[in-house]
Amino acid sequence: EIVLTQSPGTLSLSPGERAALSCRASQSVSSSNLAWYQQKPGQTPRVLIYGASSRATGIPDRFSGSGSGTDFTLTISRLEPEDFAVYYCQQYGSSTWTFGQGTKVEIK
Amino acid sequence: QVQLQESGPGLVKPSETLSLTCAVSGYSISSGYSWSWIRQPPGKGLEWIGSFHQSGGTYYNPSLKSRVTISVDTSKNQFSLTVTSVTAADTAFYYCARGVLAWGQGTLVTVSS
Numbered sequence: 001e002i003v004l005t006q007s008p009g010t011l012s013l014s015p016g017e018r019a020a021l022s023c024r025a026s027q028s029v030s031s032s033n034l035a036w037y038q039q040k041p042g043q044t045p046r047v048l049i050y051g052a053s054s055r056a057t058g059i060p061d062r063f064s065g066s067g068s069g070t071d072f073t074l075t076i077s078r079l080e081p082e083d084f085a086v087y088y089c090q091q092y093g094s095s096t097w098t099f100g101q102g103t104k105v106e107i108k
Numbered sequence: 109q110v111q112l113q114e115s116g117p118g119l120v121k122p123s124e125t126l127s128l129t130c131a132v133s134g135y136s137i138s139s140g141y142s143w144s145w146i147r148q149p150p151g152k153g154l155e156w157i158g159s160f161h162q163s164g165g166t167y168y169n170p171s172l173k174s175r176v177t178i179s180v181d182t183s184k185n186q187f188s189l190t191v192t193s194v195t196a197a198d199t200a201f202y203y204c205a206r207g208v209l210a211w212g213q214g215t216l217v218t219v220s221s
Contacts, residue, residue, distance in 0.1 A: 001170060035208040045154065050208050088154055092208055095167045097144070099154040
């Protein structure tokens with residue numbers, strides 16, 4: 001089973017700042033089959049990025065994904081007030097899928 | 109546009125079996141993709157339960173494998189989840205999904221006597 005470790009656990013930033021969230025895998029993720037989700041309180045997770053770097057439909061271009069192998073990053077170029085939420089990575093490249101534990105992006 | 113809708117009892121007694129169904133519209137299950145169940149205990153992170161792959165094979169989270177079954181009914185275009193011998197630790201929002209891009213709204217299942 002591939003273990004995904006997200007860091008930091010909490011990121012305290014101000015609107016307008018740049019956020020970089022890390023997701024590290026215990027083994028190489030096949031074909032960059034890695035997704036990023038955003039979840040706000042009381043809401044269903046929303047997919048932002050799939051295939052490590054492809055934006056899902058309707059996702060603003062301030063969100064970008066990068067990385068391959070075992071190291072992946074979600075970057076939010078300029079934080080908007082609605083971006084403060086919890087973010088999860090997920091790998092779906094092996095027969096058993098796994099999620100990271102999440103990174104909370106909070107207002108500083 | 110594919111839509112997924114979970115349904116099932118909101119309350120299950122300890123030691124009993126939890127059963128949920130995901131009704132799919134706008135896409136035929138037999139046409140492809142992976143069909144999954146994911147859960148999230150209130151206030152906690154996401155946990156993958158298992159997936160049925162149209163390309164072949166059903167796979168489960170090793171920590172749940174002994175208690176979980178995913179089945180597919182192509183005639184009704186739906187798939188189901190059963191979890192046996194539930195405890196309070198199985199209390200969670202349960203989501204069904206197609207691949208990674210389409211999720212249902214989720215349903216809360218509480219395990220309590």
